[in-house]
Amino acid sequence: MKIIVLGGGAWGTALAIGASRNAAAGHAVTLWLRDPAQAQALLRERQNQRYLPGIALPDNLTVSAEPLAQVVATVADFDLVVLATPMAGLRDLLTQFHESATPLVWLCKGFEAGQPGRPGMLGHEIQTQVAPGLRAGVLSGPSFAQEVALGQPTALVAASAHTQVRALLVQAFHSASLRVYGNEDVVGVEVGGAVKNVLAIATGLCDGLNLGLNARAALITRGLAEMTRLGLALGARADTFMGLSGLGDLVLTATGDLSRNRRVGLELAQGKTLAQVVAALGHVAEGVYSARTVVQRAQTLGVDMPIAQGVVGLLDGRMQPAQAVAALMARDPASEGG
Numbered sequence: 001m002k003i004i005v006l007g008g009g010a011w012g013t014a015l016a017i018g019a020s021r022n023a024a025a026g027h028a029v030t031l032w033l034r035d036p037a038q039a040q041a042l043l044r045e046r047q048n049q050r051y052l053p054g055i056a057l058p059d060n061l062t063v064s065a066e067p068l069a070q071v072v073a074t075v076a077d078f079d080l081v082v083l084a085t086p087m088a089g090l091r092d093l094l095t096q097f098h099e100s101a102t103p104l105v106w107l108c109k110g111f112e113a114g115q116p117g118r119p120g121m122l123g124h125e126i127q128t129q130v131a132p133g134l135r136a137g138v139l140s141g142p143s144f145a146q147e148v149a150l151g152q153p154t155a156l157v158a159a160s161a162h163t164q165v166r167a168l169l170v171q172a173f174h175s176a177s178l179r180v181y182g183n184e185d186v187v188g189v190e191v192g193g194a195v196k197n198v199l200a201i202a203t204g205l206c207d208g209l210n211l212g213l214n215a216r217a218a219l220i221t222r223g224l225a226e227m228t229r230l231g232l233a234l235g236a237r238a239d240t241f242m243g244l245s246g247l248g249d250l251v252l253t254a255t256g257d258l259s260r261n262r263r264v265g266l267e268l269a270q271g272k273t274l275a276q277v278v279a280a281l282g283h284v285a286e287g288v289y290s291a292r293t294v295v296q297r298a299q300t301l302g303v304d305m306p307i308a309q310g311v312v313g314l315l316d317g318r319m320q321p322a323q324a325v326a327a328l329m330a331r332d333p334a335s336e337g338g
Helices: 008-023 036-045 066-075 089-098 123-130 145-149 163-174 186-208 213-233 239-244 244-255 260-269 274-281 286-301 306-315 319-331
Strands: 002-006 028-033 062-064 080-083 103-106 136-140 154-159 178-183
Touching: 002 008, 008 028, 008 163, 028 274, 036 062, 036 274, 080 089, 080 136, 080 163, 089 103, 089 123, 089 286, 123 136, 123 186, 136 163, 136 244, 154 163, 154 186, 154 244, 163 178, 178 186, 186 213, 186 239, 186 260, 186 286, 186 306, 186 319, 213 239, 213 244, 213 286, 213 306, 239 244, 244 260, 260 274, 260 286, 286 306, 286 319
Parallel strands: 002 028, 002 080, 028 062, 080 103, 103 136, 154 178
Antiparallel strands: 136 154
């Protein structure tokens, strides 16, 4: 199977490593980078020193930095295209590949930033708008790139309305250390992947303020309820949020030490500014960019998301960390199902 992964960040590199290392499958994998200098560094060092230092690239993994137009022109040579760019770059890439007959999936989790007159969209909404003819889907679930690159046990969700795309993702990435489950509920999988990043910031804040494990458990549980409410309002299935891309990804991102979004909350709790935190991360923390859109979409649909609203107040500088927590605790009593 010929696979091309577009994007040489941590997650794209990790999946390219995993697919190349699966000798039983015999895949031919190309990792494409926009920056020729970065591609040369990977070829020279046989590792992604910037994002996954110390983890060797398999000898059979091809690294390329040819012009994107050439990739688009020869896309029929591949069996699967994987877009491993941040959400901010998804619209442009989907537009570039809008006439492709090759199945295509994306890895990014979050909402696109809204524009005047255009609400921020999830990946499948962008695809429906700019490339409706694509056979497309999303690969998501609880996964830190470093652990996938090291071959540690991981389970992911291949979500698509197309049976063929789900089957291709299983064929491409399923291995002894990586289990891939199919799911038709693209909306639910994408909502889970987007909202968990915002909730992880809140949980990091809670831990950074040393509020205790009781508070963390309450925040994660009530956050899952918020995620589910938004997902149902957008047309998702409730059971999706009890699976890998809902509860699983939320628990991992909210509690794992490798979580960038959790790190944002931890650092904000220590009094650092958002600009300082983002600059120090060196990687994209999608929750920072998605939080406002999550709240905007929820308000448009009449969905109550107080935790997400608190995160936005914190990120916008309208609340201090202690104030954000106090605002949540001061809410009126309600039924747990509300």
